[in-house]
Amino acid sequence: MDRKEPGELTGEDEPWMPEGIPARLAADGSASSQRLAALVEYDGTEYAGFQVQRGARTIQQELEQALAVVSGQAVRVVPAGRTDAGVHALGQVLHLEVGWRHSLGDLQRAWNANLPGDIAVRALAPVPATFHARYSARSRVYRYQIDNEPVRRPLVARYAWHVDRPLNVGCMAQAASLLVGRHDLRTFGQAPQGENTVRTVLRAECRSQGALVCIEVEADAFLQHMMRRVVATLVAVGRRRLSVGEFGDIMQARDPRRAAGLAPPHGLCLMAVHYEPGLVDWSLPSWESWQKESCIE
Template sequence: MAAGVSGTELTYFWAIIEYDGTDYHGFQVQADQSSIQGVLEQALNRLTQQKVRVRGAGRTDAGVHARGQVIAFRAHWRHSTADLHRAMNAVLPPDIALLSLEVASDDFHPRYSAKSRWYRYTVLNQPLRSPLSRRWALNISKSLEMDLMNQAAAALIGEQDFATFGRPPQGENTIRRVLRAHWWSEKSFLYFDIEATAFLQSMVRSLVGTLIQVGLGEFSPQEFSRRLAACDRALAGPTAPPQGLCLMAVNY
């Protein structure tokens, strides 16, 4: 981390941030709605007394969380990078924090420089609901067969057309490359980790909702593979709610 930066020129910073997305309408700025990007920009505007634009690595949806979202911005700041880091965390609300802040190279872009993104979806699989986990986990009361869900998830690995499970943020290309996709458990919690070079809109939540159907025995892993290959959005299961989803890391 740089010890200090010039106050006469714009400095390009990048940061890793963590947030609880429950009370926000997604990462991206939206008119008349509270967003993560909007709150970050308000904090920077207050500290630097200038209009600062924040870029993000991923446009998480309303209610989705992050442990490793990456942002970048340019600002005039005459104190040290460490001072800006401390100041940002002092003025940000309790549900958003900068985990790190450094000076970035000029060619860095949080979205376009990324090689992969890792998401995790959390399911609480027990009959009784848990008030303490309701903001970050989906409660499924019926028992899920994780082995069947992993058999189905194995079909996701590699480069293929994921049109069944989402729409592109722009254009018509629905081909994506998934590097890993796996369910694992700890006590009553089931976790779905998926890493890909890029994702379609609502792709992870759509996959989770459909894989849960497999886990409930509503159809087989083979049927899941058939639906994936069909490239038909109508064949996806229900989209899982946002609170279970978290952007864990962005890799460069």
């Protein structure tokens, strides 16, 4: 079955729904609203970022339009982080309020069937009414990938920045370790209006897997463009344009002009968002049990 674009339904068309569940289920008003968390994966290449923008295609827009098709409700999704244009996510987390009186597995399948192929809801979980995807989070993990081959590799080019000059990954790892702790990271990013630029970095690693260099940082929160400015400055260390000590000086300077630019967005991926243990349970019935439950006797 070919996927329709959100909003493309005609009077004779129906959105895809699991068998036995009527289309536009919530139109009868019988489903009580519940707060859910959604674990979402997406390829950000074709999008102008997560947040809805007038005249631009965004991840949030696609998610909300597809959910409106299957639920009959205008539902706002709130992310743990608003990724920039071209940035990907393996473990973005959202919260939402929706009326739905069937299983969460049915909602997940219906939602996914009405999404484009580069966005997927990987799991749904009920959460307390006080849960907030952003403010309840303890930490986020971002990973940046660099293709450090002399010649670009087309099969990884969508998800890695091609740097054709050799990088000293050991020096980059030493510099990255200076980020760990509580620091004013104004050099590397801007804070949302009304917030300060102090962040706690729990982990900062740089390692190579063959010619692929991975920079992974876990922090309580990230400033706008923080990860991409950190990466650009670490690459300057790897190319011997900066020493490890100079990286530390730049970080402590709290001056955005000292950062070594902005790494391109396509190498960056939001890997995970962490919450207090037990707050979000992503467990869903296994594929085998879903298959068994769906069989017609």
